[in-house]
Amino acid sequence: MRKIAETDFVSLTSLKPGEKAEIISINAKGEIKKRLIDLGILRGLKLMVVRKAPLGDPIIVKISGFLLSLRKEEANKISVKYCE
Amino acid sequence: MKDSKTIEVLLAGNPNSGKTSLFNEIVGANRKVGNFPGVTVEKVEGIINYKDYQIKIIDLPGTYSLTAYSPEEIVARNYLIASKSNLIIHVIDGTNIERNLLFSTQLMELGKDFIIAVNIYDEVEKKRIKINIAQLQKLIGVPVIPTSSRTKTGINELIDEIIRHNEKINSVQKKFNYPEYLEEKIIELSKILSYDTELIQEYSPYWLAVKLFEQDEFVYKLLKGRKIWLKVFPFLTESSKEIIKRYEIDTDLLISEARYAFVKGALAETVNFSETKKRSLTDILDYILINRISGIPVFIFFMWAIFQMVFNLGKYPTDWIQQAFEWLGDLITQNIRNELLSSVLDDGIISGVGGVISFLPNILLLFFALAILEGTGYMARAAFVIDKVMHTFGLHGKSAISLITGLGCSIPAFMSTRTLKSQRDRITTLFIIPFMSCGAKLPVYILIIGAFFSPKIAGTVLFIVYMTGILLALISAKLLKSTILKGESEPFVMELPPYRLPSPKSLLFQMWNKAAMYLKKAATLILIASLLVWLASNFPKSLNIEKSYGYQKESVQQNKYLNDDEKKQILSALEKKENSLQFQHSIIGQLGKIIEPVIQPLGFDWRIGISLLTGFAAKELVVSSMATIYSIDESGTYSSKNLQQKLRENYPIQTALALLMFVLVYVPCIAATTVFHREAGKTKYTIFYFVFTISMAWLLSLAVFQISFLFQIN
Numbered sequence: 001m002r003k004i005a006e007t008d009f010v011s012l013t014s015l016k017p018g019e020k021a022e023i024i025s026i027n028a029k030g031e032i033k034k035r036l037i038d039l040g041i042l043r044g045l046k047l048m049v050v051r052k053a054p055l056g057d058p059i060i061v062k063i064s065g066f067l068l069s070l071r072k073e074e075a076n077k078i079s080v081k082y083c084e
Numbered sequence: 085m086k087d088s089k090t091i092e093v094l095l096a097g098n099p100n101s102g103k104t105s106l107f108n109e110i111v112g113a114n115r116k117v118g119n120f121p122g123v124t125v126e127k128v129e130g131i132i133n134y135k136d137y138q139i140k141i142i143d144l145p146g147t148y149s150l151t152a153y154s155p156e157e158i159v160a161r162n163y164l165i166a167s168k169s170n171l172i173i174h175v176i177d178g179t180n181i182e183r184n185l186l187f188s189t190q191l192m193e194l195g196k197d198f199i200i201a202v203n204i205y206d207e208v209e210k211k212r213i214k215i216n217i218a219q220l221q222k223l224i225g226v227p228v229i230p231t232s233s234r235t236k237t238g239i240n241e242l243i244d245e246i247i248r249h250n251e252k253i254n255s256v257q258k259k260f261n262y263p264e265y266l267e268e269k270i271i272e273l274s275k276i277l278s279y280d281t282e283l284i285q286e287y288s289p290y291w292l293a294v295k296l297f298e299q300d301e302f303v304y305k306l307l308k309g310r311k312i313w314l315k316v317f318p319f320l321t322e323s324s325k326e327i328i329k330r331y332e333i334d335t336d337l338l339i340s341e342a343r344y345a346f347v348k349g350a351l352a353e354t355v356n357f358s359e360t361k362k363r364s365l366t367d368i369l370d371y372i373l374i375n376r377i378s379g380i381p382v383f384i385f386f387m388w389a390i391f392q393m394v395f396n397l398g399k400y401p402t403d404w405i406q407q408a409f410e411w412l413g414d415l416i417t418q419n420i421r422n423e424l425l426s427s428v429l430d431d432g433i434i435s436g437v438g439g440v441i442s443f444l445p446n447i448l449l450l451f452f453a454l455a456i457l458e459g460t461g462y463m464a465r466a467a468f469v470i471d472k473v474m475h476t477f478g479l480h481g482k483s484a485i486s487l488i489t490g491l492g493c494s495i496p497a498f499m500s501t502r503t504l505k506s507q508r509d510r511i512t513t514l515f516i517i518p519f520m521s522c523g524a525k526l527p528v529y530i531l532i533i534g535a536f537f538s539p540k541i542a543g544t545v546l547f548i549v550y551m552t553g554i555l556l557a558l559i560s561a562k563l564l565k566s567t568i569l570k571g572e573s574e575p576f577v578m579e580l581p582p583y584r585l586p587s588p589k590s591l592l593f594q595m596w597n598k599a600a601m602y603l604k605k606a607a608t609l610i611l612i613a614s615l616l617v618w619l620a621s622n623f624p625k626s627l628n629i630e631k632s633y634g635y636q637k638e639s640v641q642q643n644k645y646l647n648d649d650e651k652k653q654i655l656s657a658l659e660k661k662e663n664s665l666q667f668q669h670s671i672i673g674q675l676g677k678i679i680e681p682v683i684q685p686l687g688f689d690w691r692i693g694i695s696l697l698t699g700f701a702a703k704e705l706v707v708s709s710m711a712t713i714y715s716i717d718e719s720g721t722y723s724s725k726n727l728q729q730k731l732r733e734n735y736p737i738q739t740a741l742a743l744l745m746f747v748l749v750y751v752p753c754i755a756a757t758t759v760f761h762r763e764a765g766k767t768k769y770t771i772f773y774f775v776f777t778i779s780m781a782w783l784l785s786l787a788v789f790q791i792s793f794l795f796q797i798n
Contacts, residue, residue, distance in 0.1 A: 054379035055472035
């Protein structure tokens with residue numbers, strides 16, 4: 001099995017609407033981390049960026065069947081790798 | 085009824101799971117609305133009588149987990165872990181079953197009995213999601229009942245299940261294991277915790293152990309003061325370290341992943357999602373309503389529509405209510421001879437009660453509108469669209485809705501801040517709402533602007549006043565957020581629920597819950613406050629004035645050279661003059677004179693001082709107080725010139741500008757202040773709110789007054 005290089009990981013913010021990715025790690029702390037965990041944002045799950053707000057921030061992602069909006073500030077703490 | 089057994093049931097689940105609609109369907113109108121003790125979180129409980137039982141159902145605020153942050157979540161969690169209720173109904177959104185079941189895994193650990201209602205089942209069927217209920221029940225180990233408040237499916241089955249459960253107790257068991265080493269450590273830790281016999285009477289030791297590994301603040305605090313902590317802490321630190329080393333991930337994430345894996349596994353065996361390529365209604369509506377071009381215009385349109393609905397539609401019932409109370413007041417003054425008694429009844433009690441009730445149409449309509457926004461799913465999207473702007477000033481997207489409402493009336497605006505989860509965001513929003521000019525300030529602006537500015541620029545000046553308010557609100561938010569209310573604000577991690585059509589029943593109940601809260605919590609205080617203001621503006625009476633005018637009136641009456649019309653005219657002039665003098669002699673009048681030195685630098689005299697003081701009772705009163713005071717001029721003679729003329733003659737334009745600023749910023753009316761106090765929940769906030777608004781008003785008016793003089797020199 002090929003080990004995935006660190007460079008393959010990007011932060012969720014760098015995805016464009018329509019792009020899909022798999023969650024690699026959650027690097028948040030405190031309340032944000034708890035919120036993400038509570039909403040079931042966990043390693044290994046696939047998500048898709050659906051759209052950005054009119055002013056560019058926050059963004060909406062689709063994950064395990066529901067829509068989640070989060071600010072870039074928070075999205076930055078989720079690293080993903082492209083899939084498909 | 086006497087022999088009936090009482091069962092207490094808690095309704096819990098994720099936000100947007102249709103929990104409240106289900107609650108409404110089960111209990112109907114037989115409900116009690118109040119607050120959870122100590123917090124401004126709405127508590128709704130309903131009672132149904134069924135067979136021999138009386139079933140009490142408490143609708144808990146929606147929560148995603150048992151780790152709580154917002155006041156709502158803390159309430160829900162405290163109830164779930166500490167209450168002695170007989171049963172929990174976990175309501176889940178059947179169309180979003182995966183994430184909703186995560187909460188079930190947490191309930192399993194709690195060791196309390198629960199049953200699952202797979203709600204919104206009509207949509208589940210429409211979407212052709214096949215759920216094998218029997219199999220799911222087996223895997224999770226608790227009764228599972230499909231329900232829908234729209235089609236009224238499963239309501240009776242749910243009630244039957246509650247009763248069946250009450251007759252035979254079968255304890256819920258956790259149906260999954262954590263990774264081996266972690267599970268071992270959890271069990272070891274729960275054994276240590278079991279030594280504290282007092283503690284485990286209240287809480288399940290296993291649950292406490294899991295929560296400790298999850299680094300749950302509440303459980304940490306709970307244990308820190310206890311003797312057992314000396315054994316727990318070293319064990320916890322040591323094993324956490326080892327777990328992180330073995331699994332290369334934080335313990336809280338590891339725990340959540342294990343729960344998720346269980347849910348995923350259970351669903352793989354029981355649920356069949358028919359993957360359709362067709363775009364859902366939510367996709368289409370989002371594409372139209374919140375895309376990058378139309379998003380903001382649509383948001384502005386909806387806000388405008390709400391504003392129109394609340395305040396224009398609300399105007400008619402408000403007018404009717406006010407007219408009805410005026411009519412009642414007239415009836416009293418005409419029929420009760422005793423002047424004091426009729427004044428207490430009319431100006432004190434009737435106008436007080438009338439004031440309380442006249443806010444009701446606006447409150448009802450606003451909460452109806454908010455219920456529609458929330459129920460359809462647009463509320464979260466509105467916050468999403470405008471969040472960037474609000475975040476720049478340290479606020480949350482949802483604050484925008486409260487601020488816009490504040491342009492109509494501060495009372496419903498204060499109440500609407502409940503949609504904000506973070507306490508800091510709420511308090512900040514509460515503080516800045518007064519800067520949004522409410523409807524009652526408009527007559528004051530019109531009076532002053534009309535007196536000092538030509539009709540051509542009057543509109544522009546009015547616009548500038550409103551804009552100044554909005555700007556002040558946003559700047560103050562930034563200021564508060566970076567000083568006294570500093571701290572992490574609510575992260576914007578928010579679910580956008582699918583668009584749904586809320587049932588009229590649900591909308592009406594939600595509206596009524598809010599109105600009941602207002603009447604119950606604010607009404608009596610507003611009434612008392614109105615009475616106090618009445619007292620202060622009517623007492624003490626000067627006997628000298630009364631006597632001297634009594635003589636004068638008497639002599640006019642008996643004057644043979646005057647005809648009836650002339651007499652009437654002179655008498656009414658005397659009456660006004662007497663009222664004006666008595667008003668100046670009252671507590672408020674004297675206070676106005678006392679504060680003159682303080683407000684002199686702003687270009688105000690005691691007359692303006694008195695008027696501003698009465699504005700605390702209601703902003704419109706500033707106008708009528710001025711009319712009363714200015715009915716006599718400097719020399720003490722009655723003058724019939726109109727008020728705007730007199731203002732123009734008495735004050736320079738700089739005073740007018742300063743006055744506009746002062747009215748814009750200074751403390752809202754007593755009714756609003758009462759509601760503020762209720763919503764903020766702490767006396768220190770109310771004191772700060774007074775100091776903040778009044779000192780801001782003073783400083784800004786001073787600045788306006790002095791700076792506008794500089795400009796005139798040039």
